[in-house]
Amino acid sequence: xxxxxxxxxxxxxxxxxxxxxxxxxxxxxxxxxxxxxxxxxxxxxxxxxxxxxxxxxxxxxxxxxxxxxxxxxxxxxxxxxxxxxxxxxxxxxxxxxxxxxxxxxxxxxxxxxxxxxxxxxxxxxxxxxxxxxx
Numbered sequence: 001x002x003x004x005x006x007x008x009x010x011x012x013x014x015x016x017x018x019x020x021x022x023x024x025x026x027x028x029x030x031x032x033x034x035x036x037x038x039x040x041x042x043x044x045x046x047x048x049x050x051x052x053x054x055x056x057x058x059x060x061x062x063x064x065x066x067x068x069x070x071x072x073x074x075x076x077x078x079x080x081x082x083x084x085x086x087x088x089x090x091x092x093x094x095x096x097x098x099x100x101x102x103x104x105x106x107x108x109x110x111x112x113x114x115x116x117x118x119x120x121x122x123x124x125x126x127x128x129x130x131x132x133x134x
Contacts, residue, residue: 009033011040036077043075068102069095079110084119087112096120 007016007030014033022030032038063071072095073079079093095108096116100123111119 007031009037011037039074039077065102068097069108072105072108075105076108081110082112082115083110084115085112090114 005018007027008014009016010031012033014037016030016033018027032041076095079095081088082090082093090112092113094111094113094116096111096119098107098109101107
């Protein structure tokens with residue numbers, strides 16, 4: 001039986017080398033080079049098979065804020081830098097919603113917790129001003 005040395009990722013095409021910890025059978029079943037490619041691959045694979053609208057637990061637009069943020073993290077990955085101040089050495093980074101359209105996964109920006117709090121506070125003040133007619 002021929003031993004496999006490398007495979008190609010089904011999403012990005014990157015070469016995957018055999019990890020010595022994996023058996024040949026486990027390696028043959030490997031389809032993705034990273035967790036991010038695996039997420040993309042699974043979302044394509046599962047399309048129409050119990051995810052999003054086809055899942056019995058799907059809440060759609062009435063989901064809570066935590067769920068909306070988890071959707072973004074599942075699709076875009078965990079943020080590791082702040083797009084506002086540029087820091088990469090903070091402990092916590094968030095996906096901050098920009099306009100209040102929580103269901104749009106493109107309406108989020110990576111922010112450190114400090115910039116996220118400042119952004120949300122500034123946005124709430126601005127919305128309050130608009131409601132009062134200022």
